[in-house]
Amino acid sequence: MSQPSTGIDCAHCPAACCRLEVWCLTETGVPEAFMRADPRGGTVMARLDDGWCIALDRQTLLCRIYEQRPLVCRELRVGSPECLAEHREFTESIPWHHNSSRFPRPRTPCCG
Ligand code: SF4
Ligand code: SF4
Numbered sequence: 001m002s003q004p005s006t007g008i009d010c011a012h013c014p015a016a017c018c019r020l021e022v023w024c025l026t027e028t029g030v031p032e033a034f035m036r037a038d039p040r041g042g043t044v045m046a047r048l049d050d051g052w053c054i055a056l057d058r059q060t061l062l063c064r065i066y067e068q069r070p071l072v073c074r075e076l077r078v079g080s081p082e083c084l085a086e087h088r089e090f091t092e093s094i095p096w097h098h099n100s101s102r103f104p105r106p107r108t109p110c111c112g
Contacts, residue, residue, distance in 0.1 A: 008087055010078050015061040016090040017083055018053045021045075022072050029068035030055075045070065 022045040024035055034054050036046045046054040055065045063069055076082055 008079055008083065013087055014090065015052065015056055016086040017073075017076055018061075018063070019047070019051045019090060020082065021052060022070050024070045024072075026071045028070055030070060031068070032064060034065065055060055081090045 015034055023038075024030055024043040024045065030045070034046055035043045036076075038044045048054055050058075052058070055069070059066050063073070
C-alpha cells in the first residue's frame with residue numbers, strides 16, 4: 001500500500017507502526033501468548049526488547065497474525081498522522097534502516 005502524496009510506502013518502511021502500543025479492544029483471535037495485561041487496565045500486544053510487536057516476523061517484517069490482527073492495526077492507514085509520525089521518528093532515529101538489505105519488502109505489508 002502506498003500514499004503518493006506523502007511518498008510513504010509500506011513496502012519500503014521498517015514496519016514502524018508495529019512499534020506503537022497496540023490495544024486489543026475487540027476479539028479478533030489474537031493468540032493469548034501474544035497479549036499482555038496493561039497496568040492501566042485492558043490488554044495490549046506484547047512487544048519484544050527490540051521494540052517491535054511480538055507478532056511481527058523479524059525477517060520479513062510481515063505480521064504473522066494478519067488475519068487475526070487487532071482492530072487498531074486494521075484501522076491504521078498509510079499516510080495517517082500516526083503513520084507519518086512513527087515513520088519519521090523511527091527512520092530518523094535509526095537511519096541505517098534505509099540501507100538495510102531487508103528492504104524493499106517484496107510482499108504484502110503488515111498493515112491493512
Ligand atoms: S502504515 Fe505502518 S508500515 Fe505502512 S508506511 Fe506507515 S508506519 Fe510504515
Ligand atoms: S499489524 Fe501485526 S505485527 Fe503489526 S502491530 Fe499489529 S499485530 Fe503486531
